[in-house]
Amino acid sequence: MNKAPMLLQARGIKKDFFGNVVLKDINFTLEKGQIMGLVGENGAGKSTLMKILFGMKDITETGGYQGDIILDGEKVHFETPFDALAAGIGMVHQEFSLLPDFSSTENIQLNRESVNYNVTSEIFGERLNTLNKKEMRKKAVEAINKLGVDLSPEMVVSEMPVGHKQFTEISRELSREKMKLLILDEPTAVLTEKEAETLLKTMRKLADSGISIIFITHRLGEIMEVCDKILVMRDGCIISELEKDKTNVREITKAMVGREVKGISENKRENSDAPEIMNISHLWVNMPGEIVRDVNLSVKKGEILGIGGLAGQGKLGIPNGIMGLYQAGGKVIFDGKEIQLNDAKLCLKEGLAFVSEDRRGVGLLLDESLEWNVSFTAMQAQDKYLKKYFNGLIKWRDQKAIEEVTQKYIDELQIKCTSSKQKAKELSGGNQQKICLAKAFALEPRLLMVSEPTRGIDVGAKALVLEALKKYNQEAGTTIIMVSSELEELRTTCDRIAIITDGKVAGILPAHTSSEEFGYLMVGAKDMVKEGEK
Known part of the structure; x- marks a missing residue:
């Protein structure tokens, strides 16, 4: 079998930010059509290396980098992302870069819009051209169809569920002509299992068509399923270059963290006699992409209650509505007192x-x-950390x-800074996720709600975050409501798990x-469930 021609080479890449070395002598190659x-x-x-490849301003504004990037046999140095796109x-990117008030078509075709020329624009300039919306929609649909x-194409980004936003981002890149290399930074972190499966199949099709892909993810099962080879980075260096058929998840994990990663200890507590600390009745929330229509839920004091369910069914809307980030109605009783909805500051004051x-x-x-991130909310809402x-x-x-x-929290949560x-x-x-957690711990709440606490973080950090939540629950006695798309994460961390389907509680199980x-419960088949509160 003939070896595919080389597309990309990185030679001796080094980068520091104000004396803090983040990349040390990075070398790798990537063939055409390889994932x-x-x-x-x-x-x-990882992200710093990709920013170098894509000419991000974070790199150029901090002194650039050392080493060479060879693309299609020619040395390149991108000053801006526009150079890389060309x-x-x-x-x-890991974080969305979409215009929220524009449709998916408008975002997919942004800066490459099809236009209609007319007499006025011929005389007074191209600014008077009008958009050819029919042609734009056609091109957008073609890109969407590549994803399957x-x-x-008409939906406005601000009204999309998070998975659709991710697909809009990917479709935008697929719509570009002469695409040689596609960099995907945590593309499946916000997707359901079914959506992620669709994306992986599309990646394989793109690779078969000759497009090379660099796939960054913490889901090692996906790496094993779709990649041809695997680069493992640690502390700014490439530790290992592995062939998929000659390695396994355990070996990759050990190379990543430099140690064996212990599993998360399971909760086996029974809190059936614990008193109720929160009662949610007939809660509805107006959150784009989420259905919360009539949630009734009782939370026991001192427990970790998990909330799961498929994407868009309402699990994310529950804490966002209770905390006043989106308009909500219904009744929430906390420790015997009704919580006034739609007022975040009052919720913080109530604990x-x-x-x-x-x-x-x-x-x-x-x-x-x-320092300001960890202390600011406690300072504003509770007068803490003030003389x-x-x-x-x-x-x-x-x-x-x-x-x-x-x-204290930098040390406890092992925050790298x-x-x-x-x-x-x-x-x-x-x-950044750990800092969000530290900010919440600094409030010393009586009830803590955490939503997708391990989204986009690696296996070592994931275990640390989940153990930190369990430790905080046990040592401080804080009741925790944990929302997650990862069912196994909920099963190893929580005492009970409520599944949300179609905006309601489908059932609660140990x-x-x-x-x-x-x-x-997730698919609405309550009759098949043998135990629990259905």
Whole structure:
């Protein structure tokens, strides 16, 4: 069998940010039509390497990089993403870069719109051209069809469920002409299992057509299913280059973290006699992409209650509605007192806290320090980390207390950073997630809601985050409601799990119940369930 021609070579790539070395002598090759899996813990340098390949401003504005990038036999150096796009490289980023008030067609064809020429534009210039919406829609549909998904070309991004936003991003790249290399950074993190399966099949088809793909994901099963070879990064270096047929998930995991990763200890508690701490009745939430129409749920004091279900069925809407991020109605009783909905600050004062699934849009102050991120909400809502003078008339932040609490959670959650003064936007996605968790812990809530706490983070960090939640629950006695798309994650962390289907609670089962039973609830087959509250 003849070896495929070489598309990409990286030689001696090095990069530092203000003296902090993040990439050290990176070398690899990628053949045409090859899918390369790129794995590593958060902070290993994966995203920085891809930013170099794609000419991102984060790289050019911080002194550039050392080493050479060879594309199709020619040395290239991209100053902007437009240079990379012109050379045939497309990238789907971990965080969405869509225009929320535009349709999927408009986003897919952005900056490449088809236009109608007319007499006026011939005289006064191309600004007076009109959009050829029919042609734009045709091209958008062609790109969507390459993915093989059910995505409306007319749907506005702000009204889409999160999976459809991801497919819009990918369709935008597939619609470009002369695509040679597609970089996918955590593309399946927000997708359901079925959606992820569709994407993996599409990736294989694209590779068979000659397009090379760099696939970054923490889901190692997907890596084993679709990739031809696997690069493992750790601490800014390539530790291993593995052939899929000569390795396994265990070997990859050990190479990633430099140690054996222990499984998450299961909860086997029975809290049937515990008193009720929260009662949710007839809750509805107006959240785009989510159906929350009539949720009735009782939460026991001191438990970890899991909330699962298929995408768009309402699980994400429940905590967002209770905490006032989206308009909600119904009744929520917390510790015997009715919580006023649609007021986030009041919820915080009553002892509730929330870690959102949208860490960048809701969870973080990206341009502020880690200290400010960890302490700010507690400072605003609870007057914590403040020095008070003249009987409280004057308040001033207690810098020593802020530094201490931030360093405490940096150590406990093993957050990779240069110092507590570093800006949140400079951290990797997984470390940003840990800062969101630290911010919630700093509030010392009586009830903590966490939504998709391990989305987009690696296996080592995932185990650490879940164990941190369980430790916080056991040591502080804090009740936790955990929303996740990962059923096995819920089963190993929670005491009970409620499945949401069509905006309602389909049933509640003990966490040790088989996956099959939970599956019945997810697809609306209650009659098949043998135990639990159906």
